[in-house]
Amino acid sequence: MSKQKLVIIGNGMVGHRFIEDFVEKADLDKFEITAFCEEPRVAYDRVHLSSYFSHHTADELSLVKEGFYEKHNINVLIGERALTINRQEKVIHSQTGRAVYYDKLVMATGSYPWVPDIKGNESKDCFVYRTIEDLNAIEATARRSKNGVVVGGGLLGLEAAGALKALGVETHVIEFAPVLMAEQLDQQGGQMLRQKIESIGVNVHTGKNTKEIVVGGEKSRNTMQFADGSELEIDFIVFSTGIRPQDKLAKQCGLATARRGGISINNQCETSDPDIYAIGECASWNEKFFGLVAPGYNMAKVAVDNILGRDNEFSGADMSAKLKLLGVDVGSIGDANGRTPDCKSYVYLDENSSVYKRIIVSQDGKRLLGAVLVGDTESYSDLLQYTLNDIELPKHPDSLILPAHAGAKTGGLGVDALPETAQVCSCFDVKKSDIADAVAAGHTTIGAVKMETGAGTGCGGCVPLITQVLNAELAKQGVEVKNHLCEHFEYSRQELFHLIRIEGIKTFKELLEKYGKGYGCEVCKPTVGSILASCWSDYILSSDNNGLQDTNDIFLGNMQKDGTYSVIPRMAGGEVTPKGLAVVAKVAEQYELYTKITGAQRIGLFGAHKSDLPDIWSQLIEAGFETGQAYAKALRMVKTCVGSTWCRFGVQDSVGLGVELENRYKGLRTPHKMKFGVSGCTRECAEAQGKDVGIIATDSGWNLYVCGNGGMKPQHAELLASDLDKQTLIKYLDRFMMFYVRTADKLTRTSVWLQNLSGGIDYLKEVIVDNKLGINEQLEKEMAQAIASYQCEWTTTLSDQESLQRFAHFINSDLQDDNVVFTPERDQKRPAFIEEKAPTYNISLEEA
Amino acid sequence: MSSWIRVCELKSIFPATGVCALVDGKQVAIFRPSDEEQVYAVNNMDPFARANVLSRGLICQHQEQLWVASPLKKQRFNLLDGSCLENSEVSVEAYKARVTDGFVEVHL
Known part of the structure; x- marks a missing residue:
C-alpha cells in the first residue's frame, strides 16, 4: 500500500x-x-x-x-x-x-506585516518586526542611532517600542488613531496606558498621519512629515501597522x-x-x-x-489577552469596548497609582461580557474564567475589580469554583481536568505539569492559574511539599535564616538546641555556618563555629584531589600590578606551586601543602594582596573588559565599576558562589549575561541583568533595570544580594532561585525596584553592616597564633604528608597518579 | 603485643573537629565530636581518592551514629568501625581511642 x-x-x-x-x-x-x-x-x-x-x-x-x-x-x-x-x-x-x-x-x-503606502518607506532605515532577521537588522541599526520610532501603537507596536527602549535609543511611538491599543482597550484605558508609558520616557504621538519620510535632518538621519504639518526627526523607523x-x-x-x-x-x-x-x-x-x-x-x-476522519469543528476564538507592555500590565477580555447592546459597565479608576479597570456585564448583570485592565491585571485569570465558562457573576460584580481595602472579594474565584472542563490554557486547550490527571499521574511540580500537558508553554499567561490548580490537587492528595534542610532541622534554609536573624542566634549549638535535633551533619553544619556568617559577618573561623565549616573554609583554600590546597589572591576586576605579579611569581617558585590563570581572571597557585599556607599568605599579604575567597560560597570575582579607559569602543569605565563592586561585596557569604561581570559596551566582552549579576554599559548608564550562570546548565541573565546611574545600580544590587542571601535555599544558584520565585523576574523587579515588600530599607541596612565588618580572613588568621597550629599536617610531628607526590609536566608539576607513587600507598581495597 | 600510644593533649583538638596524628608510621585521623572527653580514630586516607584527608572532614550524625564526611567527595565513614555509608564494600581501618589524664591515646 x-x-x-x-x-x-x-x-x-x-x-x-x-x-x-x-x-x-x-x-x-x-x-x-x-x-x-x-x-x-x-x-x-x-x-x-x-x-x-x-x-x-x-x-x-x-x-x-x-x-x-x-x-x-x-x-x-x-x-x-x-x-x-x-x-x-x-x-x-x-x-x-x-x-x-x-x-x-x-x-x-x-x-x-502590512506597511502603509508612505513615500520614503523603502529606505534602509525602515524595518518591520516579524522575524529574527528583522530583529538582527534593527539591533545593528540601533547601535549607530540616537533615536527610533515605532509606527503603530497596537499590541505589537508597543512590544517593539519596549525593545527599542531596551536597546538604549530614545523611543517614539506614532499612532494614527486617537488612543493606543484601540483594538483591545477603551478610550480611558488607552489614556491610562499612555500616561504610564510616557512616565518611563517613551514619547507617544497619537492622531498622527504620516505623509512622507524624507532623508536628512538637523540632528537625525531622517525626517517624518505628518498630515497636520508637524515633523519628527528620527534615525530609524519600525513599522508595526498590522498584519495581512x-x-x-x-x-x-x-x-x-x-x-x-x-x-x-x-x-x-x-x-x-x-x-x-x-x-x-x-x-x-x-x-x-x-x-x-x-x-x-x-x-x-x-x-x-x-x-484523520474524526469530527472536530472550529467555532471561533477568544481574543482576550494579558501582557506586559513596556513594564505596564495590560489585560483585555471579550467585548472590551462595550459594543454589546444594552450592556452595562463598572469602572474603577485610581489616578494615584495609575490603575484603570472596567468590566462590561450583560443587561441582567449575571454574565461578564468583557473587561479592560491597565496597571493591575491580578484579576485577569478570574475574570477570564467567568466569561469562558459562563459562570454567574456575584451579586455585586464591582467587587471583582475593587482593591481589597475597598471591599473586594478576597481570595479570588478560587480554582474549586471552576468546572472540571474549564479551559486553563487557551494556547494548547488544556482543561482543568487534564492538569488534575497529570498531577494524579505523579507530575507534582509546575515544570513536570507543563511538560506533560503542554499547558503554560505557549504565551505563559496561565501559569499562575496552573500553579493554583496544581497546589489544590496536591492538597487534595494530602501531599505536603517539604524543603527541610536535613534530618536535624525541619526547616528550610530560608526559615532558619529568619529564625537566626530575628532571635539573634549566634552559634550552631544554640540553634540546634532551640530548633533542631541530634548532632548535625555535613549538610546543616556548613549551611548554618554560612547563614551565621552572612547575618553577623563574624570571622568565619571563630572557635564557636569552627566545626561547621568545610575544609575549604577552615584552611582558607580550595582542597585539591591530593589533599593540597590552591592559593588564589584577590585581583579585583582582573587588575594586577607588575610588582604584585613579581611577588606571586616569587612565592610560586619558592614553594614550587603549579601556576595557572583561572577562569575568573586571576592567578591560581596549586599544590600548596596545608602547612605552607600561612607562610605563603603572609608573603602575599605583605605585598598588598588579600584573600580571594576562591574557597568560599561567596562573591568570587567581577569579570571586566577594559572598558572606556582603554578600549576605543567602550562607553563606560567597566574596570572601575568592577573593582568597586568586587570590593563592596567581597567576603559576604551567599547561599552559593556568585560571579559578576561588567562590560563597557554592548559588545559584551565580559560575558556579563552569563553571570549571577551582569552589568552592561549604555550611553546613558548601566543595564543590570541578574540570575544568569555558566557551568553545567548555562542560563542567560534577565534584565532587571536599564539605564541606571551608578548610585541607583549599587542600591539595587545591595537589595538584590541581600534578598537572595535571605531567601534562597541551600546551595541554590541565583538562576534556580529565580526560577522558583513565583512571579519570576517580574516579581523580583517589584521587590527590588518598586519595594513591593517594603523591606528595601532593611536590606540596604543589613548590607551596610555586612560591608562595614569585612575582614580579610587570611590577615586575621595570621595574627592568631592558636589558629595557626591547625595548619600543621600532624598534630604530633613536623613532617609533611609523604603521600603528596608530584610528577613534572610541561615545565611545571602535577599530582602523581597512584601508579606513579611509592608502592606503600598502593593499598588494595577489598574491591573499590 | 601492641598497646595504647599517647598522641596529644585533648585540648589541642577543637570540639567538633578532627586532627591527623602520626602514630607508629601510620596517619591516624582523630575526631573530637563535642567538648566532652570522647574521641574516635580511623585511618586518615580516603580510600576513594587515596589522599590523606579524612581528618579534615566534617563530623556528622546519620542513623543515630557518628561519621566523618570526606572533604573531597563527601562519602561518609563510620567513626566506630570505619564502614562506608555509600558503599558497603569499602571501609577504612578504625582504631580504639580514649582520653586519659587529658591526653588522647590510640590503640593500633
Whole structure:
C-alpha cells in the first residue's frame, strides 16, 4: 500500500503545532510528510520574539525539540519557498525547482506585516518586526542611532517600542488613531496606558498621519512629515501597522479568498478545494482572520482531526489577552469596548497609582461580557474564567475589580469554583481536568505539569492559574511539599535564616538546641555556618563555629584531589600590578606551586601543602594582596573588559565599576558562589549575561541583568533595570544580594532561585525596584553592616597564633604528608597518579 | 603485643573537629565530636581518592551514629568501625581511642 502524501506549507508556530499534533494522533507509517519552511530556521516562538534581544540565541526561541523531525521521518525543506501549486496535478513547485506531490495539503503560510503606502518607506532605515532577521537588522541599526520610532501603537507596536527602549535609543511611538491599543482597550484605558508609558520616557504621538519620510535632518538621519504639518526627526523607523494574511499562493492556484484577505475556510478548516486545508493567520473564517496564536493552534487541531476522519469543528476564538507592555500590565477580555447592546459597565479608576479597570456585564448583570485592565491585571485569570465558562457573576460584580481595602472579594474565584472542563490554557486547550490527571499521574511540580500537558508553554499567561490548580490537587492528595534542610532541622534554609536573624542566634549549638535535633551533619553544619556568617559577618573561623565549616573554609583554600590546597589572591576586576605579579611569581617558585590563570581572571597557585599556607599568605599579604575567597560560597570575582579607559569602543569605565563592586561585596557569604561581570559596551566582552549579576554599559548608564550562570546548565541573565546611574545600580544590587542571601535555599544558584520565585523576574523587579515588600530599607541596612565588618580572613588568621597550629599536617610531628607526590609536566608539576607513587600507598581495597 | 600510644593533649583538638596524628608510621585521623572527653580514630586516607584527608572532614550524625564526611567527595565513614555509608564494600581501618589524664591515646 502506498503512503498518503501530506504536505504542509509554512513552518511557523501553527504549521509546527499541526505537525506535533499529527505525529501524536496519526499512524505515521501510513503517511509521507513534507514541510516547506521558507525561513532559514525551523519554527520558533514569535510571541516571545522580543526576548531575543536579551539572550541573542535563536535556539532559545526554537519550538522544535532536537531531532523531532528526524525521529518521525518528516522531511523539512528549510529555506525553501513554495512558488506554485498545481491543483489538477496535485503538485507544488519550489524556488529550487523541486516538485513535491501531495494527496492532502495544509497551508499555514501565516501573515506578513502590512506597511502603509508612505513615500520614503523603502529606505534602509525602515524595518518591520516579524522575524529574527528583522530583529538582527534593527539591533545593528540601533547601535549607530540616537533615536527610533515605532509606527503603530497596537499590541505589537508597543512590544517593539519596549525593545527599542531596551536597546538604549530614545523611543517614539506614532499612532494614527486617537488612543493606543484601540483594538483591545477603551478610550480611558488607552489614556491610562499612555500616561504610564510616557512616565518611563517613551514619547507617544497619537492622531498622527504620516505623509512622507524624507532623508536628512538637523540632528537625525531622517525626517517624518505628518498630515497636520508637524515633523519628527528620527534615525530609524519600525513599522508595526498590522498584519495581512499571506494568501498569495492561494490566489495563484485559484482558491477562494475572503474580501479582506485570507484563504476562506469552513468549520473543518477546509478551503474551497477539499484536499487543501488552511490554518492560522493565513486563514479567514466567516470573513475574520485571527492574529493570535491560540486560534491558530485550535485550527491546527481541527485540521488534523478532519484529515484523520474524526469530527472536530472550529467555532471561533477568544481574543482576550494579558501582557506586559513596556513594564505596564495590560489585560483585555471579550467585548472590551462595550459594543454589546444594552450592556452595562463598572469602572474603577485610581489616578494615584495609575490603575484603570472596567468590566462590561450583560443587561441582567449575571454574565461578564468583557473587561479592560491597565496597571493591575491580578484579576485577569478570574475574570477570564467567568466569561469562558459562563459562570454567574456575584451579586455585586464591582467587587471583582475593587482593591481589597475597598471591599473586594478576597481570595479570588478560587480554582474549586471552576468546572472540571474549564479551559486553563487557551494556547494548547488544556482543561482543568487534564492538569488534575497529570498531577494524579505523579507530575507534582509546575515544570513536570507543563511538560506533560503542554499547558503554560505557549504565551505563559496561565501559569499562575496552573500553579493554583496544581497546589489544590496536591492538597487534595494530602501531599505536603517539604524543603527541610536535613534530618536535624525541619526547616528550610530560608526559615532558619529568619529564625537566626530575628532571635539573634549566634552559634550552631544554640540553634540546634532551640530548633533542631541530634548532632548535625555535613549538610546543616556548613549551611548554618554560612547563614551565621552572612547575618553577623563574624570571622568565619571563630572557635564557636569552627566545626561547621568545610575544609575549604577552615584552611582558607580550595582542597585539591591530593589533599593540597590552591592559593588564589584577590585581583579585583582582573587588575594586577607588575610588582604584585613579581611577588606571586616569587612565592610560586619558592614553594614550587603549579601556576595557572583561572577562569575568573586571576592567578591560581596549586599544590600548596596545608602547612605552607600561612607562610605563603603572609608573603602575599605583605605585598598588598588579600584573600580571594576562591574557597568560599561567596562573591568570587567581577569579570571586566577594559572598558572606556582603554578600549576605543567602550562607553563606560567597566574596570572601575568592577573593582568597586568586587570590593563592596567581597567576603559576604551567599547561599552559593556568585560571579559578576561588567562590560563597557554592548559588545559584551565580559560575558556579563552569563553571570549571577551582569552589568552592561549604555550611553546613558548601566543595564543590570541578574540570575544568569555558566557551568553545567548555562542560563542567560534577565534584565532587571536599564539605564541606571551608578548610585541607583549599587542600591539595587545591595537589595538584590541581600534578598537572595535571605531567601534562597541551600546551595541554590541565583538562576534556580529565580526560577522558583513565583512571579519570576517580574516579581523580583517589584521587590527590588518598586519595594513591593517594603523591606528595601532593611536590606540596604543589613548590607551596610555586612560591608562595614569585612575582614580579610587570611590577615586575621595570621595574627592568631592558636589558629595557626591547625595548619600543621600532624598534630604530633613536623613532617609533611609523604603521600603528596608530584610528577613534572610541561615545565611545571602535577599530582602523581597512584601508579606513579611509592608502592606503600598502593593499598588494595577489598574491591573499590 | 601492641598497646595504647599517647598522641596529644585533648585540648589541642577543637570540639567538633578532627586532627591527623602520626602514630607508629601510620596517619591516624582523630575526631573530637563535642567538648566532652570522647574521641574516635580511623585511618586518615580516603580510600576513594587515596589522599590523606579524612581528618579534615566534617563530623556528622546519620542513623543515630557518628561519621566523618570526606572533604573531597563527601562519602561518609563510620567513626566506630570505619564502614562506608555509600558503599558497603569499602571501609577504612578504625582504631580504639580514649582520653586519659587529658591526653588522647590510640590503640593500633
